[in-house]
Amino acid sequence: xxxxxxxxxxxxxxxxxxxxxxxxxxxxxxxxxxxxxxxxxxxxxxxxxxxxxxxxxxxxxxxxxxxxxxxxxxxxxxxxxxxxxxxxxxxxxxxxxxxxxxxxxxxxxxxxxxxxxxxxxxxxxxxxxxxxxxxxxxxxxxxxxxxxxxxxxxxxxxxxxxxxxxxxxxxxxxxxxxxxxxxxxxxxxxxxxxxxxxxxxxxxxxxxxxxxxxxxxxxxxxxxxxxxxxxxxxxxxxxxxxxxxxxxxxxxxxxxxxxxxxxxxxxxxxxxxxxxxxxxxxxxxxxxxxxxxxxxxxxxxxxxxxxxxxxxxxxxxxxxxxxxxxxxxxxxxxxxxxxxxxxxxxxxxxxxxxxxxxxxxxxxxxxxxxxxxxxxxxxxxxxxxxxx
Ligand SMILES: [Fe+2]
Numbered sequence: 001x002x003x004x005x006x007x008x009x010x011x012x013x014x015x016x017x018x019x020x021x022x023x024x025x026x027x028x029x030x031x032x033x034x035x036x037x038x039x040x041x042x043x044x045x046x047x048x049x050x051x052x053x054x055x056x057x058x059x060x061x062x063x064x065x066x067x068x069x070x071x072x073x074x075x076x077x078x079x080x081x082x083x084x085x086x087x088x089x090x091x092x093x094x095x096x097x098x099x100x101x102x103x104x105x106x107x108x109x110x111x112x113x114x115x116x117x118x119x120x121x122x123x124x125x126x127x128x129x130x131x132x133x134x135x136x137x138x139x140x141x142x143x144x145x146x147x148x149x150x151x152x153x154x155x156x157x158x159x160x161x162x163x164x165x166x167x168x169x170x171x172x173x174x175x176x177x178x179x180x181x182x183x184x185x186x187x188x189x190x191x192x193x194x195x196x197x198x199x200x201x202x203x204x205x206x207x208x209x210x211x212x213x214x215x216x217x218x219x220x221x222x223x224x225x226x227x228x229x230x231x232x233x234x235x236x237x238x239x240x241x242x243x244x245x246x247x248x249x250x251x252x253x254x255x256x257x258x259x260x261x262x263x264x265x266x267x268x269x270x271x272x273x274x275x276x277x278x279x280x281x282x283x284x285x286x287x288x289x290x291x292x293x294x295x296x297x298x299x300x301x302x303x304x305x306x307x308x309x310x311x312x313x314x315x316x317x318x319x320x321x322x323x324x325x326x327x328x329x330x331x332x333x334x335x336x337x338x339x340x341x342x343x344x345x346x347x348x349x350x351x352x353x354x355x356x357x358x359x360x361x362x363x364x365x366x367x368x369x370x371x372x373x374x375x376x377x378x379x380x381x382x383x384x385x386x387x388x
Contacts, residue, residue, distance in 0.1 A: 004207065007307060009367075013312060013314065013367050014272070014306050014307060014308045014309070014312070014315075015306070015307040015308075015309075016304040016305065016306055016307070017304070017305050017307065018302060018304065018305065019305065022186075022187050022190045022191070022200065022203060022205075022211055022214060023187060023191075024185070024187035024188045024190070024191045026185060026187075026188050027188060027191050027192070028120065028144040028145075028188065028191065028192040028195070029120065030195045031115075031116050031119040031120055031195065032119065033112065033115035033116045033118075033119050034112055034116070035112065035116050035195060035196045035197045036104050036109040036110070036112040036113040036116060036151055036196075036197075037104055037105040037106070037109050037112075037197065038102045038103070038104055038105075038109075038151070038196070038197055038198075038218045038224075039102070039103045039104060039105055039218060039219065040102065040103055040218055040219040040224055041100070041101075041102055041176060041177075041178055041179055041218075041219075041224040041225060042083065042086070042101050042102055042103040042152070042155075042176070043083075043085050043086045043087060043088060043099075043101045043176065044086075044087055044088070044097060044099065044100060044101065044176075044179065044235075044238045045088040045090060045097070045098040045099040045101065045131075045132065045150075046087065046088065046089055046090070046095075046096075046097060046098070046238075046283075046285075046287055046332075047090050047091075047092035047094065047095060047096045047097070047098055047335070048089050048090070048091060048092070048095060048283075048284070048285050048287075049091075049092070049093070049094070049095050049285055050091075050284060050285075051071075051072070051073075051074065051089060051091040053284040054074075054089050054283060054284055054285065055069075055074050055089065056284075057263070057283050057284055058074075058076055058087065058089065058283070059074070059076065061254065061255070061258065061260065062171070062173060062240075062251070062289075063169040063171060063172055063173060064076040064077065064078065064086075064087065064173055064240075065077050065078070065079060065161060065167075067084055067085050067134065067158055068084070068085075068133055068134065071091075072090060072091045073088060073089065073090045073091070073132075073133070074088070074089040075087075075088055075132070075133060075134060076088075076089065077158065078173045078174055078175050078176055078240055078241075079161045079162060079164070079167065079168065079172050079173065079174050080160060080161075080162045080174045080175050081158075081160065081175065081176070082157050082158060082159075082160040083103070083134075083155045083156070083157065083158070084133070084134025084135060084155055084156045084157075084158055085132070085134055086175075086176040086240075087176075087238070088132055092339075094333065094341065095285035095286060095287065095332065095333070096332060096333040096334060096335045096341060097148070097235040097287075097332050097333070097334045097335065098148060098335050098339070099131065099140060099148050099149070099150040100147060100148065100149050100150065100179050100181070100225070100235075101138075101149075101150035101151075101152065102149070102150065102151055102152075102218075102224070103151075103152060103153065103155070104151050104152070104153050105153070106153055107137060107153045107154060109151065109153060110126065110137055110138070110139050110151060110152070110153065113139045113141070113151045114126060114139055116196075117139075117141040117143065120144055122141050122142055122143060122144060123141065123142045123336075123337055124139060124140075124141050125139070125140050125141075125337055126138070126139045126140075127140075130152065130154075131150065134155060134156040134158075135152050135154065135155050135156070136152065136153075136154030136155065137152065137153070137154050138150055138151065138152040138154075139151045139152075140337055141337075142336050142337055142342075143192075144192055145181075145183050145188075145189050145192060145232075145233055146183075146232070146233035146334070146342045146343075146345075147181060147233050147334055147342075148334055148335055148336065148337060148342075162174070169250075170246075170247065170250035170254070171242065171247050171248070171250040171251035171254060171291075172242060172243070172247060173240040173241065173242060173291070174240075174241050174242060174243055175240065175241040176238075176239075176240055176241075177221065177223075177239045177240060177241045177290075177292050177295075178221075178222075178223045178224055178225055178226065178238075178239045178292070179224070179225040179226075179235070179237075179238055179239075180225065180226045180228055180235075180236035180237045180238075180239070180290070181225060181226070181227055181228065181232065181233065181234070181235060181236060182228050182229075182230040182231065182232040182233065182234040182235070182236045182331045183227050183228070183229070183230070183232040183233055184229070184230070184231060184232055184345050184346060184347040184348065184349075185229075185347075185348075185349070186211040186212065186213060186214055186227050186228075186229045186349075187211050189214075189227040190203075190211070190214045190216065190227060193216050193225070193227070194216075197218065198216035198217065198218060198224070198225075199216060199217055199218075199298075199303075200214055200215065200216050200305055201215050201216065201217050201222045201223060201298050201303065201305065201306065202214070202215045202222060202273050202274065202305070202306040202307070202308070203215065203305070203306070203307050203308070204273065204307075204308045204309075204310050204315055204352065205307055205308075205309070205310065206309065206310045206311070206350075206355065207309070210310075210349050210350055211229065211349075212228075212229045212310050212349075212350075212351075212352040212355075213226060213227060213228045213229055213273075213352070214226065214227050215273065215274065217298055220297055220298050220299025221295055221296075221297070221298060222273075222274040222275075222276070222295040222296065222298060223274070229347055229349060229351070229352060230328070230329075230331065230347050230351065231344050231345065231346050231347055232331070232344065232345065232347075233334050233342050233344075233345075234331035234332055234333065234334060234344065235287070235288075235331055235332040235333075235334055236288060236331045236332075237280065237287075237288035237289060237290045238287070238288075238289055238290070239289070239290035239291070239292045240289070240290075240291060240292065241291075241292055241293050242291060242292075242293045243293065244293060244294075245277045245293060245294065247291075247293065248267075248268050248277055248278070248279045248291050248293060249268060251279060251281075251291055252264065252268055252279065255281075263281050263282055263283070264279065264280075264281060265280045265281065265282050265288065265324060265326060265327060266279075266280040266323065266324050266327050267279040267280055267317075269317045269318070269319055269321055270317070270318040270319060271316065271317065271318060272308060272312070272314045272315040272316060272317065272318045273306070273308060273315055273316065274292075274295045274296075275294070275295055275296055275318075276292050276293060276294055276295040277292070277293050277294055278290055278291065278292050279291040280327065285332075286330065286332070287332050288327075288330075288331070288332070309367075310352060310355055310356060311355070311356065311362055311363050311364055312363070312364065312367070313356070313363035313364060313365055314365065320365060320378075322357065322381045323353075323356075323357070325353060325357070328351070328352060328353040329353070357383060359383070361383075
């Protein structure tokens, strides 16, 4: 339960507090074993059904760099990266996510990862030769939320191409920024991730304390991963950064010129949450990719936690543009360590779509005013079925 009296309302319309204002009555037990010291999200392994089409999308259209490839796998990195890859495309029968992979601070942290997840009764697999090319000793787990997580330290270094301006495209992707996971019980997921050493930077709640989504970080940005409330475990998106806003507009222009505008799902726009400029794309298998730039520094220990009201229609788009329903409902299957799809558990808390754009939902632009204060033409944007 959240008490807004304990938060400070800012002049921008959201609330801030010093402690993560999320509590769960259904926690994953906290292990006695210490959590591994995680540095950052490092790469995602995606299973794709048509490797050539996916390679075209990520390499020829989005401009990621091929580190290495064979007939079944393509290893890709962003232009500022010095580790072997940020994205693995692996050919397979069903589009899915095989791993959310994080880099840890030292080789010894892998022992900690094994102990931490073993104590929780999770399935844990360690391979000294790694699960993918370019990466050595690694641990993969099926975590208590049902996600396939990986941890590694040992990795092949490759050339950081940041100075190679001859290689930059107008929409160059410079870094992997974050993952986003769909999970039915957001407070349970957040409490578990806090045990794993993550800190909450922002969240979306209603006045009764229902939590719709939360953003969590290890590196000093808004997030390394986010938990989005919905039927899960599923993968909502993987996000790459550009240097500037205009790089994102260049990607939109290029997709239009290639007659590939149907890969654009949402945006471009400015987020409320994270303050970043964004664009959501769908790859040939429907995996969602966000292009993201210019969030803010969060590294101080007393970094204020931001809480958005779920009915604030500027929380997900600062310009008040509505979120398309597919963005709320569709997400990628995640796999267990044998490569089988993880079963989906339905969300029982209220859905963000239902409370904002559903028949009984509402959104406001100015705090303290109801939806009735919106102009008539704008109200319709927030109701399903009002679109032409
Ligand atoms: Fe994102």
